Amino acid sequence: MTSAARRRVLVTSRSFGGGGTDFAAELDAAGYEVVRSSPAHDLAELEALLPGVDGWIAGTGPVTAAHLDLAPALRVVARYGVGIDKVDVAAAAARGVVVTNTPGANSSAVAEHTVALLLAALRGVPAADRRVRAGDWSGWQARELSALTVGVLGLGRIGRLVIERLGGFRPRVLGADPWVPTDDPIFDEIERASADDLARSCDVVTLHAPGGQTVVDDAWLGASDRPVLLVNTARADLIDEDAVAAALRSGRVWAYAADTLATENHGEGASPLLAPDLADRVIVTPHLAAQTREGVDGMGRMATADLRAVLEGREPRHPVAP
Template structure:
């Protein structure tokens, strides 16, 4: 019987690397499904899956119960907060990811969103199309203080780019040792202090925690621009929407929403009155040819190793 690999990543094989061909050449059958990981859609596919190259949707114990043949999960990306690692380990199902493959792509997208929101480009475009050539003044990035939450691969690449613009950078990450050489050029602080010191705060921490909430936003009324290319649950979207209406949040630019994988459009940040202050993209941060190819090569290589009973290069501990 030919082993089957279920693929639920939107961008799998969309770059120059023929990821699907690599699986086929190795003798495996590929089946594709949506990245939201809906149980009703995946149930019949998981029943026959020997491997799963998983997208951004949740991988829960309920999913794993439907997959009696599953020998491994290769997460197409770096984040595994949506994967129930404990349930996978209990079933003896190893999980891998693709660390570093899309870091540069996400860092560049972060700066793209930051500059787009800072200069009010979407609203300006709409005005010009309506025949209105009026404008508003903005700030230069070199004059701003930017707080970076999360100092892993992506956060550090964002810092490199911010420093090239001449911005003053503060870094917050309790897991990074104070003696790290990064702090020779970046001021070390904590998330709470960013509320009163920063013009911009950009999020690059793992999911599973709320960083920007009502309390953080109420600490100070200094206008702040928020950027989130990490995980939706890092912010309280209701609180951010309220803060945007009173001027505490001058703009929110994000590559994700809490409703991303549940098929809903009801985020408070999508309200019409916030359209000029909220800039959103559809989880596009990693979607460059280079990023897609890097994720594809790593995910396929680890999946082939798992299916052959070999040790993968990028295991994720439970």
């Protein structure tokens, strides 16, 4: 392990310290050495860095057993964000490495971005902008959100904040989450439904479930009796991208708006959703839903506090159980 006076902290989050607070400077002032690498978490790139690292403020890339094996001095992985589906928490626990995350720090930011994507897709804003710049002022008929039924898949912090922000538009709202009890107060505001109900009954479906399983596939899309607008600011693996691309072409999906793709951080081939013929009906942002000054500061503050707590012999506030 490096000396107690200058423990080394690896930072692989692209926006760490990019808000209103310089958390790297705070760590430096507290006696930590901060080293940075890319959020892809490429093993070859990290091979020279991980052996001397005591703490890791991890970005969106995977943290696997292979990464952990390269870091014998590592004591804490502070996930900069809420999702831990790409972190092998069991492998970390087996090696005595504490995993933490930052629940709630960016929930408001992601909820706002979700509504922004929904409205942009609903009214075709990016496509309209491109047409005007090309000298084409022709338009098309859109829909009003107040006339539609919106399905929210996942009723955690972000899903509930999306529902709150949609309130001013007054659409009919259905919510699906098998882990939320039937007597939860959220069902005083919205209608309870299943994931399959959302396919059958909704004009718009926005995804806020944890990753790990595909929900929107050929069967789900085939159950719908109307074209659907899909919004995904959660996890890329919630949808089958090939199935959604085909559904866009057939008219079963009339627009798709997302903040993530399956190829994110992997350097692989382009997603089928980025095909030129789908450009007018697909909106993708580069995983920036959480990237507000407030969200960035919240994640940085929580990740830094938990990392220091572990390395300084205290209990972190946001541990993730294996």
